[in-house]
Amino acid sequence: MYRSYKMIFLYLLLPFVLTGCWSSKEIEDLAMYTGMALDIGQPAPIEEEFEAKGAEYSKHNKVMTTIQIVPMKTVGTKDKNNTGSTKKPYLNVSGSGDSILEIFRQFSIRLDRPIIGHHLKVIVISSKLLRKQTIEQMSDFVLRDNDIRPSTKVYISQGDAKETLESSEPNEIPSFHITGMYRNQMRTSKVLDFVTLSKLDALMKTKRSFVLQNLVSGGGQIEFSGAGIIKGSSGHWIGNLNQEDAECLAWITNKGKAGAIKAYDWDNQPLTYEIKSIKSKISPHVDEGKISFKVHLAVEGRLIETWNKNNIPSTNYYAEKTSKIIEEKFAKMVQALMNKLQSKYKVDVAGFGNRLAIVYPSVWKQVEDDWDDTFSRSEVNFTYDISVTDFGSITETE
Amino acid sequence: MSFLSSIAHHIPDWIVFCQALIALLVPILATRIYKTLHSFVGTGKNLDTNKVSQTLESTRAATPFSGDYQTDLQAILSKIGSNSDLHTREFPLTKLNARGTLFCVDGMQNERILNMKMMEFLMFKATGDVLAEPSKAEDLLPFSSLSTISDIDNFNRSVLFGHAGLLIEGMPHGLLIEFPNGANRSIDEPVSEALIRGPRLGFSEVLSENTSMLRRQGFSDQLEMKSYLVGTRLQKDLVIAYMKDIVNPDLLQEVQTRVNNLNSDFLADSGYIEQLIEDNYLSPFQQVQNTERPDRVINALLEGRIAILLDGTPFALIVPVTFSMLLQTPEDYYERWIPGSLLRMLRFGAAFVALMGPALYISLIAFHPGLIPTELAISIIETRQGVPFPALIEVLILEVSIEILREAGIRLPKPIGPAMGIVGGLIIGDAAVQAGIVSPFLVIVVAVTAISSFSIPTYSAGVTLRLLRFVSMMFAAFLGMFGTILFFLLLCSHLTKLKSFGVPYLTPASPFRATDWKDLFFRAPLSLMKRRPAMLKTKDSKRKS
Structure with a gap:
C-alpha cells in the first residue's frame, strides 16, 4: 500500500525534472525580425558567392526577401562607455527564391538563432515587384503565418525595397523609423493612414483599388512620397500619386x-x-x-x-x-x-x-x-x- | 448500413480514449492521495471527544486536604518543597493561637505588600471568629481575590503558577489569596500590524490584560467570554470571545467543540491552536486569522466572528476567515471610503504580482517572446545575451537570495537590519547584474515582487504567497503561460473548495453573495453597510437599528 503511494509520488515529482525543457525557447536565443522587404528576384550578393561554390537549391529567383534582425549580438560583458557607436544595431539578411517561407528556411541554415515573426512591424514591397507579381501572391505567406501580427504595416517603395531598411544614422533601426513616421500625420496629410495587413486583406478580398504609401530612399534616409496605386482587378501596381x-x-x-x-x-x-x-x-x-x-x-x-x-x-x-x-x-x-x-x-x-x-x-x-x-x-x-x-x-x- | 458506417467513421482512435482515461484518472488519483494524506493527521473536527476527557480525568486523582495542619504541610512540602524558588514562611497567628504557612514563588508576588498587609493582618488582627467557621472565612478575610482549594495537587500547581497560597491550622483546605504578578512587558504598538491611522493599542502576553482591552472597546453586556483550560501537562487559560446576540450558535458550537478537543500537552502560542483546529492542514492557506490588534478583533466579533485568546501570546485568533480578510486592514475603514477602496484594490494587485510576477517573467522570456512589446524585447535580449542561465535558474538565484536576505533581516539585531537590507538588496543586485549572472530587468521584477509581498497586511498570508510563488515559477518554467494559467486555476479550485469553520474561503466571490461585494475589492461608504456580512448567517443581521 505505502509502496504504491511512494511510486505515485515519484511519478508526480517527475514533471519537475522536466522543468525548463518543454517547448521553452529563451528570448535571447531567438532572432526577432522587425522589418521585411520584398524585391524583384535576383540573387543577393552573398548568395551569388555561395552559389559560385555550389551551395544552391532548385529555384527560379522570383522574389528577393530581406529581413531586418534586431538586436545585433554583442559579445562578452557590455561596456557602457562605447555602446557600439560605429556598429549598426541591426542586421539585414537577404535571400532569393520562389517562396517566402522557403527563403526563411534558407536563412535558418545561415543564422545562429531561429527567426521569429511576432515582432514584424513593417513590410515594404517594391513597386517593380508588384508590377510582376500580384499583391495577393506577395502577402499570402504573411497573412497565413500565425506569428506575424495583422497589425504589421505595409508600404510600397519606389526603388529597391531593401534600401529602405538601411539607415545612415548610427543608432537607428530603420524598420522602427518607418513604423514611427505615421505620427507626423497630425502635421501633414502627405502622411496617409497606414495600411495594416488585416486591412490589406480586406481590400484585396473586395477587389477594390487602393493606395499604399510610397517610400523613397536616398542617402541612407527615407521619405514618404505620395502613394502607389494598386489596381483592384489585377492586384498589380499601376502607378504613383505624387x-x-x-x-x-x-x-x-x-x-x-x-x-x-x-x-x-x-x-x-x-x-x-x-x-x-x-x-x-x-x-x-x-x-x-x-x-x-x-x-x-x-x-x-x-x-x-x-x-x-x-x-x-x-x-x-x-x-x-x-x-x-x-x-x-x-x-x-x-x-x-x-x-x-x-x-x-x-x-x-x-x-x-x-x-x-x-x-x-x-x-x-x-x-x-x-x-x-x-x-x-x-x-x-x-x-x-x-x-x-x-x-x-x-x-x-x- | 451506410448510416452505421458513417457513425463508425466518427469514433476516435484509441489514443483519444487513452487521453480521456488519463483525464479521468488524474483527478480521481489526486483526490485519493489527498484523502489518504488527510486521514494520517486528521483535523480539529474529527478528534474523539470522550477519549480526551477521560485521560484528563484519570491523571487528576485528587488528594484532598486532610484537615490536620502538620500532615497537610508535610504533604505539600514533600511534593513541591524541593523547588529552590519556593518561599515558605511559617508564622503564628497570635490572637488565634494557631500556626499558618504562606507559600509563594520567587518573583511572582509583590513581597512588600504580602509582608506588610497580609502578615500583619494574619499575625496580629485575625481573630478567632474569622477562622472559626471555615465557611465564613471566605467572607471575612480582607482579600478580594480569595479562593479556597480542597485539593492538595491543585493547590500545589496554583502556588507554583504564582498564586500566594495560605495554609492555616484548623482549616480543612488551602487558600489562594493573590493572583500571580509576574514580570510583564508593557503594552506596545502592534509590531506586525502597524497602521498610520487608528488605535496604537496591541495585545500583550497577559490574558487578563487582553480581555480587558476587548471589554474596554465599548459598553455592552453582550460581549461574552468563556474560559477554558487547555494543555494536558502544562495547562493554560484560553478564552473564546463572541457577541452573544450576533454570533451564529452553530458556529459557536463548532468552535467550542474544536477547542474542547484540543489534545496537546502544551500550547506555547496561539499558532498551536490554529494548527490544531484548522479544517485542512494540507492547504497552504491559513484558515484562521491571527492578529495583535484589539480593534480588529472587536470588529470581527461585531461581524459575527469568534475570537480565541490564549494566555502568554499577544496573537488572538479570529475564526472563520475568508480570503479577502487577509488583504484588508482596519485602516480601510478608518480612512474615507475612496482612498480606502483604492488602497484595497492596490493590495489585491500587489498580491497578484507577489504571486505571479516571476512566473510571468519566466513564461514571457522563455515561452512567449511575442507578447513582449518590441522595444522592451530588444532591450531584454541585449541585457540577457551575457546571462549563462535559463530564465528559471536566473530567477531562482535572485529570488532565493532575496528570501534569504529577508529571513536574515528578521534575525538581525535592530540597528543592523536596515543596513543589511541595503547591502543585500542594492549591492548584491547590482553586482549580480555587473557579473552577468542575472539581467537588470529581472532585478526589477524581483524587487517589485518583494515590495508587493511586503504590502500584504497579514504576515502569514504573505508567507503563503511567497511559498506559492515558487510553485508558480515551476509551473511557468514547465509549461509557460499555459502552466501559469493552469497554476492559477488549480489555486482557484483549491480555494473554492477550502472552508474555514464551514464558511467557504472565497465567499463572497464564490459562492456568490452580491450583498457582501460592497466590502470586497471595494469598500463602500459606511452609511451603505447596513447589514453584517451575509456569509456568517448571524442572528442579528442589521448593523443599524
Missing part, C-alpha cells in the same frame, strides 16, 4: 486633418495657409443611370506665412481675398488628382464607390463589377467653402 495628390486624396476621403497650402498672392509672393480642420462630403447622384458626384470641402484655417512686403491687414476683406487664392490653389490640386484618377489610371481609390454603395445600393450592384471604369466616366463636381479664421499672432491694421 505628394500633393496624396495630400488631396487624404482630404477628399476625410482622412487628412492637417496640412499647409502654399499659393502665390496678388503680388506673386508666397502665401501659406495652414489647415485647422477640413471636412469633406461626397454625395452621389444618379440621374437616369448617369452617376455623378458632388464633393463639398469645408476648410478652416489660418494665414500662417506670407512673404509679401505689403501688409495683409487682419480684416474680412483680406480674409476673403486670401481665401479666394487658396480656393484656386485647392481647385488646381484637386483637379490634378482627379485627372490622374479618372483619365490617367482610371481607378477609384478615394471611396466614391463606397458612398454610392451606401446611398444607392441598387445602382451599386449594377456597376460594382467594373466600377473603376464607370468611375472614370462619372462626373465629379467640387464645391469649396474655405475660410480664413485668423492671421496668426500678428495683427496688422490698414
Whole structure:
C-alpha cells in the first residue's frame, strides 16, 4: 500500500525534472525580425558567392526577401562607455527564391538563432515587384503565418525595397523609423493612414483599388512620397500619386486633418495657409443611370506665412481675398488628382464607390463589377467653402 | 448500413480514449492521495471527544486536604518543597493561637505588600471568629481575590503558577489569596500590524490584560467570554470571545467543540491552536486569522466572528476567515471610503504580482517572446545575451537570495537590519547584474515582487504567497503561460473548495453573495453597510437599528 503511494509520488515529482525543457525557447536565443522587404528576384550578393561554390537549391529567383534582425549580438560583458557607436544595431539578411517561407528556411541554415515573426512591424514591397507579381501572391505567406501580427504595416517603395531598411544614422533601426513616421500625420496629410495587413486583406478580398504609401530612399534616409496605386482587378501596381495628390486624396476621403497650402498672392509672393480642420462630403447622384458626384470641402484655417512686403491687414476683406487664392490653389490640386484618377489610371481609390454603395445600393450592384471604369466616366463636381479664421499672432491694421 | 458506417467513421482512435482515461484518472488519483494524506493527521473536527476527557480525568486523582495542619504541610512540602524558588514562611497567628504557612514563588508576588498587609493582618488582627467557621472565612478575610482549594495537587500547581497560597491550622483546605504578578512587558504598538491611522493599542502576553482591552472597546453586556483550560501537562487559560446576540450558535458550537478537543500537552502560542483546529492542514492557506490588534478583533466579533485568546501570546485568533480578510486592514475603514477602496484594490494587485510576477517573467522570456512589446524585447535580449542561465535558474538565484536576505533581516539585531537590507538588496543586485549572472530587468521584477509581498497586511498570508510563488515559477518554467494559467486555476479550485469553520474561503466571490461585494475589492461608504456580512448567517443581521 505505502509502496504504491511512494511510486505515485515519484511519478508526480517527475514533471519537475522536466522543468525548463518543454517547448521553452529563451528570448535571447531567438532572432526577432522587425522589418521585411520584398524585391524583384535576383540573387543577393552573398548568395551569388555561395552559389559560385555550389551551395544552391532548385529555384527560379522570383522574389528577393530581406529581413531586418534586431538586436545585433554583442559579445562578452557590455561596456557602457562605447555602446557600439560605429556598429549598426541591426542586421539585414537577404535571400532569393520562389517562396517566402522557403527563403526563411534558407536563412535558418545561415543564422545562429531561429527567426521569429511576432515582432514584424513593417513590410515594404517594391513597386517593380508588384508590377510582376500580384499583391495577393506577395502577402499570402504573411497573412497565413500565425506569428506575424495583422497589425504589421505595409508600404510600397519606389526603388529597391531593401534600401529602405538601411539607415545612415548610427543608432537607428530603420524598420522602427518607418513604423514611427505615421505620427507626423497630425502635421501633414502627405502622411496617409497606414495600411495594416488585416486591412490589406480586406481590400484585396473586395477587389477594390487602393493606395499604399510610397517610400523613397536616398542617402541612407527615407521619405514618404505620395502613394502607389494598386489596381483592384489585377492586384498589380499601376502607378504613383505624387505628394500633393496624396495630400488631396487624404482630404477628399476625410482622412487628412492637417496640412499647409502654399499659393502665390496678388503680388506673386508666397502665401501659406495652414489647415485647422477640413471636412469633406461626397454625395452621389444618379440621374437616369448617369452617376455623378458632388464633393463639398469645408476648410478652416489660418494665414500662417506670407512673404509679401505689403501688409495683409487682419480684416474680412483680406480674409476673403486670401481665401479666394487658396480656393484656386485647392481647385488646381484637386483637379490634378482627379485627372490622374479618372483619365490617367482610371481607378477609384478615394471611396466614391463606397458612398454610392451606401446611398444607392441598387445602382451599386449594377456597376460594382467594373466600377473603376464607370468611375472614370462619372462626373465629379467640387464645391469649396474655405475660410480664413485668423492671421496668426500678428495683427496688422490698414 | 451506410448510416452505421458513417457513425463508425466518427469514433476516435484509441489514443483519444487513452487521453480521456488519463483525464479521468488524474483527478480521481489526486483526490485519493489527498484523502489518504488527510486521514494520517486528521483535523480539529474529527478528534474523539470522550477519549480526551477521560485521560484528563484519570491523571487528576485528587488528594484532598486532610484537615490536620502538620500532615497537610508535610504533604505539600514533600511534593513541591524541593523547588529552590519556593518561599515558605511559617508564622503564628497570635490572637488565634494557631500556626499558618504562606507559600509563594520567587518573583511572582509583590513581597512588600504580602509582608506588610497580609502578615500583619494574619499575625496580629485575625481573630478567632474569622477562622472559626471555615465557611465564613471566605467572607471575612480582607482579600478580594480569595479562593479556597480542597485539593492538595491543585493547590500545589496554583502556588507554583504564582498564586500566594495560605495554609492555616484548623482549616480543612488551602487558600489562594493573590493572583500571580509576574514580570510583564508593557503594552506596545502592534509590531506586525502597524497602521498610520487608528488605535496604537496591541495585545500583550497577559490574558487578563487582553480581555480587558476587548471589554474596554465599548459598553455592552453582550460581549461574552468563556474560559477554558487547555494543555494536558502544562495547562493554560484560553478564552473564546463572541457577541452573544450576533454570533451564529452553530458556529459557536463548532468552535467550542474544536477547542474542547484540543489534545496537546502544551500550547506555547496561539499558532498551536490554529494548527490544531484548522479544517485542512494540507492547504497552504491559513484558515484562521491571527492578529495583535484589539480593534480588529472587536470588529470581527461585531461581524459575527469568534475570537480565541490564549494566555502568554499577544496573537488572538479570529475564526472563520475568508480570503479577502487577509488583504484588508482596519485602516480601510478608518480612512474615507475612496482612498480606502483604492488602497484595497492596490493590495489585491500587489498580491497578484507577489504571486505571479516571476512566473510571468519566466513564461514571457522563455515561452512567449511575442507578447513582449518590441522595444522592451530588444532591450531584454541585449541585457540577457551575457546571462549563462535559463530564465528559471536566473530567477531562482535572485529570488532565493532575496528570501534569504529577508529571513536574515528578521534575525538581525535592530540597528543592523536596515543596513543589511541595503547591502543585500542594492549591492548584491547590482553586482549580480555587473557579473552577468542575472539581467537588470529581472532585478526589477524581483524587487517589485518583494515590495508587493511586503504590502500584504497579514504576515502569514504573505508567507503563503511567497511559498506559492515558487510553485508558480515551476509551473511557468514547465509549461509557460499555459502552466501559469493552469497554476492559477488549480489555486482557484483549491480555494473554492477550502472552508474555514464551514464558511467557504472565497465567499463572497464564490459562492456568490452580491450583498457582501460592497466590502470586497471595494469598500463602500459606511452609511451603505447596513447589514453584517451575509456569509456568517448571524442572528442579528442589521448593523443599524
